[in-house]
Amino acid sequence: MNLLDPGSAVIIAGLAAEPDVAMISLRHRHGRADAAAELTALRRAYAGPLLVEPFSALDLPAIAEHADGVLVGAAWMQDFQLLRAVARTGRPVVIQRAPAATLEEWLSAAEYCVAEGNHEVVLCETGTRTHLPHHTLDLALVREAGRRRPVFVDVSSDPALATAALSAGARGLLLGEDAEAGRVAEARARAALLAPLLADGEPATVAGARAEIDRVDAALATLLERRAELAGLVQRLKPVGGFAGRDLDRERQIVEAMAARAPGLGADRIARIMTAVIEAGLQASEERDLSPA
Numbered sequence: 466m467n468l469l470d471p472g473s474a475v476i477i478a479g480l481a482a483e484p485d486v487a488m489i490s491l492r493h494r495h496g497r498a499d500a501a502a503e504l505t506a507l508r509r510a511y512a513g514p515l516l517v518e519p520f521s522a523l524d525l526p527a528i529a530e531h532a533d534g535v536l537v538g539a540a541w542m543q544d545f546q547l548l549r550a551v552a553r554t555g556r557p558v559v560i561q562r563a564p565a566a567t568l569e570e571w572l573s574a575a576e577y578c579v580a581e582g583n584h585e586v587v588l589c590e591t592g593t594r595t596h597l598p599h600h601t602l603d604l605a606l607v608r609e610a611g612r613r614r615p616v617f618v619d620v621s622s623d624p625a626l627a628t629a630a631l632s633a634g635a636r637g638l639l640l641g642e643d644a645e646a647g648r649v650a651e652a653r654a655r656a657a658l659l660a661p662l663l664a665d666g667e668p669a670t671v672a673g674a675r676a677e678i679d680r681v682d683a684a685l686a687t688l689l690e691r692r693a694e695l696a697g698l699v700q701r702l703k704p705v706g707g708f709a710g711r712d713l714d715r716e717r718q719i720v721e722a723m724a725a726r727a728p729g730l731g732a733d734r735i736a737r738i739m740t741a742v743i744e745a746g747l748q749a750s751e752e753r754d755l756s757p758a
């Protein structure tokens with residue numbers, strides 16, 4: 466199983482938040498956890514992709530057996546013995562950048578894994594110590610490193626930075642083992658909205674074009690849900706809401722403005738699409754207002 470998705474950003478967080486890749490750190494119990502027992506129990510509940518941070522090299526056999534990737538924490542980035550042992554598990558390796566490490570130091574940590582024959586190395590930016598209370602992500606570095614290797618970005622301090630991280634080329638977002646579901650959902654929504662904008666080049670195959678359509682549709686669904694929420698808000702703020710409060714002048718203005726942005730579809734087709742969208746939003750809002758709280 467691969468930690469990278471070729472088309473979209475991978476969301477990595479604790480199992481409870483239902484991420485694409487679940488993460489667990491064996492460091493939390495200061496090495497008192499039995500890695501084999503812990504991972505066996507986890508595997509009974511979860512069969513999806515799993516990224517594990519060891520407490521020490523002693524945990525690696527259990528990780529090799531149960532996990533899909535090994536996370537090397539920032540504090541261990543230059544522990545070359547550990548890096549080599551991790552690489553020898555044959556599992557993809559994710560290497561967090563130490564807070565003061567340069568691009569060259571980070572890339573050379575990856576080279577220790579490659580030297581062991583493991584080419585599946587992903588870098589993970591976790592930030593530099595600055596004047597801010599939490600680490601500051603270095604997005605220029607992410608962009609530069611991303612030209613050489615896939616890069617994840619740890620946005621656990623602020624999921625709103627997901628947009629910036631993905632724009633800088635991040636292939637995945639780490640939200641932390643204890644991330645709340647709402648923060649994971651925020652990062653996921655931002656990733657979905659951005660994905661069609663980050664696509665590069667014209668797909669050459671049916672499968673490629675369909676994958677691209679899936680990304681556009683994911684963004685559309687996210688926007689349609691948001692639009693329906695806003696239309697529902699207007700219904701509650703207007704003197705008369707729902708279908709009874711329909712404003713056809715406003716709807717015509719919306720269609721006109723959208724047709725200017727979608728000349729290929731043209732005003733008539735946009736009008737049909739938007740009528741369906743508007744009516745669906747009004748219907749959802751009327752149903753919600755009728756249903757008991």
Ligand SMILES: C=C(O[C@@H]1C=C(C(=O)O)C=C[C@H]1O)C(=O)O
Pocket residue numbers: 695696697699700710711712713715716719742743746747
């Ligand atoms: C949201 C409103 O209510 C209705 C729904 C609209 C929409 O979904 O955009 C537009 C006009 C109205 O028919 C509004 O008046 O702005």
